[in-house]
Amino acid sequence: MQMLRLINVMEILVKETIEDILKNCQELCKCERCKLDMAAIALNKLSPSYVVTAEGEVLLRVGSLKQQNKVDIIRVVTEAIDIVGKKPHHSREDS
Numbered sequence: 001m002q003m004l005r006l007i008n009v010m011e012i013l014v015k016e017t018i019e020d021i022l023k024n025c026q027e028l029c030k031c032e033r034c035k036l037d038m039a040a041i042a043l044n045k046l047s048p049s050y051v052v053t054a055e056g057e058v059l060l061r062v063g064s065l066k067q068q069n070k071v072d073i074i075r076v077v078t079e080a081i082d083i084v085g086k087k088p089h090h091s092r093e094d095s
């Protein structure tokens, strides 16, 4: 039997967008903690989009969801990066 997984397509898109934006931000902390905090803030503001997929299956829905929600995702992720960037959940010495 195939391994099936429940995934939130929005989560994939948000994580991708965070990576894209952080690439161009020299001054921001890019540790796992900060990236996950950014993802949590952004995902709480966006509607989830769950799909069931088989392991290794190409996610066709990622592309269409991305086109439909690109502007919203970038706006919400930019806000989340701003919030975490100003007040990381760890001391600056740890980063």
Ligand SMILES: [Zn+2]
Binding pocket: 029, 030, 031, 032, 033, 034, 035, 088, 090, 095
């Ligand atoms: Zn950090």
